[in-house]
Each structure stands twice: as structure tokens, then as C-alpha cells.
Amino acid sequence: MDTTPDRRWHRIAEALRPETRLLIDGQFRAAADGETLASINPATGALIANVACGNAADVETACDVAAKRFRQGVWSRLALRQRIDVMTRFSELIAENRDILAVLDTMEMGKPIAEMCAIDVPGAVLTMRFMAESIDKIAGSAPVTNTDALHYILRQPLGVVGCITPWNYPLMMAVWKIAPALAAGNSVVLKPAEDTSLSALLLGRLFLEAGGPDGVFNVVPGRGAIAGQALARSMQVDKIAFTGSTAIGRQMYRYAADTNLKAVSAELGGKSPQIVLADVEDLSSVAEKIADGLFGNQGEVCSAGSRILVDRSIHDEFCELIAGHTSRKYRPGDPLDLTTTMGPLVNKVHQGRVLDYIDGAQQDGATPVIGGRVVDRTADVACFVEPTLFADVDNRMKVAQEEIFGPVGAIIPHDGAEDAVRIANDSPYGLAAGIWTSSLGSAHRIARDLECGMVWINGYMNGDMSQPWGGWKLSGHGRDKCLQALLDNTQSKSVWVTLE
Numbered sequence: 001m002d003t004t005p006d007r008r009w010h011r012i013a014e015a016l017r018p019e020t021r022l023l024i025d026g027q028f029r030a031a032a033d034g035e036t037l038a039s040i041n042p043a044t045g046a047l048i049a050n051v052a053c054g055n056a057a058d059v060e061t062a063c064d065v066a067a068k069r070f071r072q073g074v075w076s077r078l079a080l081r082q083r084i085d086v087m088t089r090f091s092e093l094i095a096e097n098r099d100i101l102a103v104l105d106t107m108e109m110g111k112p113i114a115e116m117c118a119i120d121v122p123g124a125v126l127t128m129r130f131m132a133e134s135i136d137k138i139a140g141s142a143p144v145t146n147t148d149a150l151h152y153i154l155r156q157p158l159g160v161v162g163c164i165t166p167w168n169y170p171l172m173m174a175v176w177k178i179a180p181a182l183a184a185g186n187s188v189v190l191k192p193a194e195d196t197s198l199s200a201l202l203l204g205r206l207f208l209e210a211g212g213p214d215g216v217f218n219v220v221p222g223r224g225a226i227a228g229q230a231l232a233r234s235m236q237v238d239k240i241a242f243t244g245s246t247a248i249g250r251q252m253y254r255y256a257a258d259t260n261l262k263a264v265s266a267e268l269g270g271k272s273p274q275i276v277l278a279d280v281e282d283l284s285s286v287a288e289k290i291a292d293g294l295f296g297n298q299g300e301v302c303s304a305g306s307r308i309l310v311d312r313s314i315h316d317e318f319c320e321l322i323a324g325h326t327s328r329k330y331r332p333g334d335p336l337d338l339t340t341t342m343g344p345l346v347n348k349v350h351q352g353r354v355l356d357y358i359d360g361a362q363q364d365g366a367t368p369v370i371g372g373r374v375v376d377r378t379a380d381v382a383c384f385v386e387p388t389l390f391a392d393v394d395n396r397m398k399v400a401q402e403e404i405f406g407p408v409g410a411i412i413p414h415d416g417a418e419d420a421v422r423i424a425n426d427s428p429y430g431l432a433a434g435i436w437t438s439s440l441g442s443a444h445r446i447a448r449d450l451e452c453g454m455v456w457i458n459g460y461m462n463g464d465m466s467q468p469w470g471g472w473k474l475s476g477h478g479r480d481k482c483l484q485a486l487l488d489n490t491q492s493k494s495v496w497v498t499l500e
């Protein structure tokens with residue numbers, strides 16, 4: 001057997017010369033004040049690129065252009081078939097550039113390249129294709145009226161949609177936002193997260209290459225508090241489509257309230273429970289799948305099943321099984337190696353935050369099961385943290401209440417289905433949940449009673465484009481992916497025609 005390490009992805013990384021400038025009105029350009037953001041590889045601490053860092057003036061220029069193009073109708077009033085053709089070509093170009101897009105995100109945020117290839121890039125392609133295919137499937141309506149009149153309802157684009165995205169799925173989150181906004185005929189200004197701008201800039205180039213008109217899709221990397229705020233406060237923006245933390249999500253509503261009452265969709269944080277009932281047939285296989293639902297993408301997943309609610313009678317056996325699976329499968333390593341299952345955390349600050357939560361859980365009395373330390377690989381520069389589990393956690397502890405956004409799980413004992421639902425719902429968040437049981441009745445009852453936007457029964461994180469992705473409570477109110485996401489980028493107009 002050939003045991004030579006596969007260097008294919010490293011070779012692609014070494015050859016990369018990514019676009020680093022802002023995209024405004026079809027032109028790549030430096031930031032107005034020449035400022036840049038350093039993009040650092042969290043696996044090595046090496047500088048990847050200095051990326052143009054847009055300020056408020058750059059954002060306003062992009063919004064001006066986007067609004068002008070919208071009014072000109074170069075996209076908003078383009079024949080639907082032409083819009084479908086451009087977006088279909090856009091999806092094909094994403095597929096053709098799959099290796100570069102995968103490497104860009106892996107280098108900037110540390111996600112294992114295998115995940116990029118299996119989840120993020122195919123997810124981005126599928127989303128773009130789905131939205132392209134849906135363009136001519138949305139229609140207005142002509143409701144029956146009792147008066148002597150014709151009443152019809154048009155669905156029209158909003159105008160300018162500002163998209164603000166997080167760093168944990170840089171490519172996929174950007175596409176979840178821009179695809180429905182563009183499909184509905186809007187102009188877009190995208191501000192990616194500070195750590196991860198490069199795949200967004202490549203998306204901008206691919207849109208132009210697909211035949212997208214200048215100025216319809218603009219990309220302005222920059223700091224959240226400056227460029228993000230300017231976008232969300234712009235009087236020219238008709239909707240902010242935001243994915244990120246609950247704290248910044250709240251800001252979006254404030255910005256909208258203080259300016260032009262723009263629409264806001266917000267996909268926010270989570271602390272999702274996975275409920276294991278005592279009747280599961282194969283506890284070992286359940287433990288394995290629960291580990292997958294927690295440690296994928298180093299736990300930097302909004303819907304990570306990070307609160308594991310296990311029937312008290314099987315709690316200790318479960319802890320042993322999940323610890324075994326975790327230590328066999330999840331070992332932090334070089335994210336450009338195709339066999340790596342866990343990369344570094346996104347940056348040093350975030351690593352420190354996750355380690356503080358681990359210390360805090362120990363001080364609060366949670367029992368360590370596995371992990372908890374920095375992985376000692378170039379420890380001063382790299383951001384690796386071991387997969388970590390705590391047992392006998394009380395749901396009131398911080399480790400169970402707050403979103404950690406790293407490879408840390410809290411195992412909480414429960415006393416049957418009713419108790420499990422009570423604990424599951426005792427959270428400010430309501431994004432997703434998993435239920436593991438052999439009882440059909442219990443599964444459906446629990447699914448009905450959980451306060452969250454998505455429930456998986458005997459599985460976790462599966463789904464397709466028909467799935468409305470989004471949460472309840474502090475996890476936000478938006479819905480990504482599905483047809484609803486497209487409709488949410490339109491507004492209705494009611495037209496009455498008097499017939500006499």
C-alpha cells in the first residue's frame with residue numbers, strides 16, 4: 001500500500017494567487033483608504049494574503065451602484081430565462097472551481113478539506129442551481145373578490161439586499177444568502193466575515209464570468225463594526241440577510257429600526273439538544289452519530305448537537321461509547337490532508353474563548369470525559385483544541401446554556417421523555433434538535449413539543465434544498481435554502497382593477 005502522504009491539496013494551496021480586492025460595479029479595486037485585513041491560516045499561523053478592508057465609504061459606494069443597477073433594470077427586469085441562464089452558469093462555474101474554493105476556505109478557517117469537498121462546495125452548487133431553477137416557479141396570484149373588480153398580487157424584488165455572513169461556512173453561507181436574493185432579481189452587496197473573505201471574492205468574479213451584469217453583485221470585505229454596520233444602516237439597502245451570532249443579530253434589528261426599517265432576516269446561534277431515550281437499540285451506533293453531529297467542522301457549527309441529553313439509566317455506558325468513538329475518529333490535524341477529521345479553530349481569540357469555557361465547566365463541577373487541552377502542534381501559532389466532552393452536566397451550567405462554537409459537548413442525564421423535553425426547551429436558543437429512540441410515538445411527540453426550527457429523528461443534520469433552514473427564539477427568524485428563502489427576497493404588490 002502506498003503510504004506517501006497525498007500532497008495534492010497542498011500543491012493547490014501553494015499555487016493560489018487569490019483575488020484580494022473589493023468588487024464594486026464589476027471592477028476589483030483597493031479600499032478607498034488603502035487599508036487591508038491580514039488573512040491568517042489558523043493551522044500554521046502563516047499569512048495567506050492581505051485583503052482589502054472596505055470602510056463605510058466603500059460600502060456606500062457599493063450600495064449606490066447596486067441601487068442604480070436595480071433601478072436601471074439590468075438584472076431586476078432581465079427576461080427570466082436570461083436570469084436563469086446566468087445563474088445556472090454561475091452554479092456550473094462554482095462546480096468547475098471546486099478545488100480552489102475548497103482550499104480557500106480550508107486555509108482561511110481550518111475546516112478539513114474532506115468536509116469542504118463533501119459538504120460545503122456541493123452545498124453551494126446545489127443551492128445556486130436550486131435558486132436558478134426556482135426563478136420562474138414563483139408567481140403572484142389573482143384572488144377571487146366579491147366586488148366588481150379584478151384583484152391581482154405581484155411578487156417583486158425588494159431592491160438592494162445586504163448580505164452579512166459568518167466565517168464557519170464562508171462559501172456556503174455566502175451562497176445561501178446571495179442565491180435567493182439574486183434569483184428574485186435584487187442587487188446584492190455582500191460583506192463576508194473578517195477572517196474569511198477570499199471565497200466570497202472569487203464568487204464575485206465567477207458571477208461576472210457567468211454573464212452577470214456589473215454592479216449587481218458587489219463584495220466588500222471589511223470589519224463588522226465598520227463595513228458591516230455601514231451596510232446594515234445604509235438607507236439604500238432594503239433588506240439585511242444576516243447569519244452570525246445572536247449578539248450581532250440583535251444589532252441588525254437596531255440598525256434597521258434607527259434607519260429605514262429595512263427587512264431583516266437573521267440566522268443566529270444555537271445550543272441544540274440531542275435526546276437519547278433508554279429504548280435505543282444500538283447505543284454504540286447512536287453514540288457514534290452523535291459525535292459526528294457535534295465534532296464536524298470542529299464544532300464550529302450553529303446547529304452542532306452540543307447538549308447531549310441521555311437517559312440516566314444508560315448515561316455511563318453512553319459516555320464510555322462516545323468517548324471511544326471520539327478518540328478513534330476525531331484527532332486534530334492538518335486540514336489540507338484528506339484524511340483529517342478535525343482542523344484548528346478559526347483564530348487565536350476564538351481558541352482562547354473555547355478554552356475558557358472548558359476551564360469554566362471544570363470549575364462548575366462538570367465531569368471531564370475526554371479532551372480539554374490545546375493540541376500541542378506549533379502551539380504558539382496554531383489554534384487546535386482537542387475534542388472535549390463533559391458528563392453529569394447540570395443544564396443550568398454555562399457549558400449547557402451558552403453557545404461555545406467549538407469542539408465541546410455537555411452530556412446531561414434525564415429521567416425520561418418528558419424530563420428530556422423540559423431540559424431541551426430550557427434554553428434561550430431554538431435552532432435544531434435530535435431525537436434517538438425506537439419508539440415512533442415518543443419520537444413524534446417529542447418532535448411536536450420541542451421549541452426549535454429543525455428536528456432530526458434517528459439522524460442528525462441530514463436534509464436537502466426543500467428544508468427550511470432556521471430557528472426559533474434567540475436562534476433567529478430567517479429561513480435559508482428552501483423556496484421560502486426566495487419568497488423572502490420578494491415583496492407583494494396588490495393591484496385592484498375596477499371593472500366598471
Ligand code: NAD
Nearest residue numbers: 165166167192193224225228229244245248267268269302
Ligand atoms: P459574528 O456575529 O461575530 O459575525 C457575523 C458577521 O457579522 C461577520 O461578517 C462580522 O464581520 C459581522 N459583524 C460583526 N459585528 C458587526 C456589527 N457591529 N455590525 C454589522 N456587522 C457586524 O459571528 P461569527 O463569529 O462570524 O459566526 C459565528 C456565529 O454564527 C455563531 O453564533 C453561529 O451559531 C452563527 N451561525 C448561525 C447559522 C444559522 O444558520 N443559524 C449558520 C452559521 C453560523
